Amino acid sequence: MSCQPVPTGRARTTRMRAVPACLEEPVPEDASRRRLFAAEVERLTDRLFGTALRLTRHRADAEDLVAESVAKAWARLDELRDMQCFEAWIQRILGNTFVSQWRRRRAHPEVALEAEDADGEGETFSLFEQLHQPFLLWWSNPEEMLVNKLLREDLERALDGLPDGFRIVVVMVEVQGYSYAEAAELLQVPVGTVRSRLNRARGLLQRALWRQAREAGLAPEHGRNAGD
Amino acid sequence: MTDHELNCEDVLRQLLDYLDGEMDSEGSAQIEHHLEHCRGCFSRAEFERRLKARIGETGTEEAPESLRARLKSLLNRF
Numbered sequence: 001m002s003c004q005p006v007p008t009g010r011a012r013t014t015r016m017r018a019v020p021a022c023l024e025e026p027v028p029e030d031a032s033r034r035r036l037f038a039a040e041v042e043r044l045t046d047r048l049f050g051t052a053l054r055l056t057r058h059r060a061d062a063e064d065l066v067a068e069s070v071a072k073a074w075a076r077l078d079e080l081r082d083m084q085c086f087e088a089w090i091q092r093i094l095g096n097t098f099v100s101q102w103r104r105r106r107a108h109p110e111v112a113l114e115a116e117d118a119d120g121e122g123e124t125f126s127l128f129e130q131l132h133q134p135f136l137l138w139w140s141n142p143e144e145m146l147v148n149k150l151l152r153e154d155l156e157r158a159l160d161g162l163p164d165g166f167r168i169v170v171v172m173v174e175v176q177g178y179s180y181a182e183a184a185e186l187l188q189v190p191v192g193t194v195r196s197r198l199n200r201a202r203g204l205l206q207r208a209l210w211r212q213a214r215e216a217g218l219a220p221e222h223g224r225n226a227g228d
Numbered sequence: 229m230t231d232h233e234l235n236c237e238d239v240l241r242q243l244l245d246y247l248d249g250e251m252d253s254e255g256s257a258q259i260e261h262h263l264e265h266c267r268g269c270f271s272r273a274e275f276e277r278r279l280k281a282r283i284g285e286t287g288t289e290e291a292p293e294s295l296r297a298r299l300k301s302l303l304n305r306f
Contacts, residue, residue: 152285
């Protein structure tokens with residue numbers, strides 16, 4: 001990936017900058033600009049729609065979010081310095097647009113987020129630990145088997161079932177590739193809050209996946225109370 | 229090489245920060261050194277890495293024709 005951050009001594013090898021400083025493929029100034037923009041949007045439409053769907057949970061809302069983000073991206077194309085970083089850049093615009101809409105739709109978003117934070121359910125739940133009970137070790141690679149057999153629908157259902165404040169952080173970090181600091185800035189919360197929400201969200205997510213795996217017969221019933 | 233060895237508890241506490249690319253180069257090197265020598269933590273790290281990848285895959289979904297047509301119309305106006 002050529003959208004590496006400017007080295008700062010931090011090992012952020014998989015991150016992409018919102019507005020990268022690299023200049024490997026400058027955005028053209030001529031007529032090919034619109035053609036290039038259209039080609040990139042077409043190439044990334046499934047990625048943008050998938051991300052929008054995970055954020056909004058509704059197909060019609062996701063379509064609106066993608067269309068609004070593409071319109072904003074075109075209007076702000078002058079801000080992009082490197083076409084190689086187009087995906088990271090437009091994903092940030094989509095994330096910003098979603099958060100703005102999400103805040104507008106809620107009269108008191110901070111209250112809702114605080115209420116979610118007060119609920120520590122799932123904080124320490126670990127699928128891996130559930131699969132590594134001593135009497136299950138005769139299974140060769142129980143964790144590998146489970147991850148491979150989980151259906152995409154199982155993952156989507158578990159993700160879509162998370163409360164907004166948790167789901168948004170997971171999507172930003174795990175789907176869109178935001179750093180904790182970028183997510184914190186966008187959500188206007190401290191980095192520590194992003195980290196704690198992410199930890200709780202992952203616990204809730206893994207608890208939901210464990211429950212679904214047991215229902216589908218992919219995991220043993222031994223831990224019946226663990227995911228209930 | 230690292231200044232001091234991490235134990236399993238240290239590694240598991242920092243594992244998700246490591247997998248999310250949130251650690252500095254020295255911290256990452258310490259985690260990687262431990263993972264190279266600890267089968268249990270390595271298995272845990274691989275599990276979390278694979279699960280992260282599966283979750284990341286949910287961010288791609290075939291866009292409906294209605295959206296493609298809408299974007300085409302939008303792009304034609306630019």
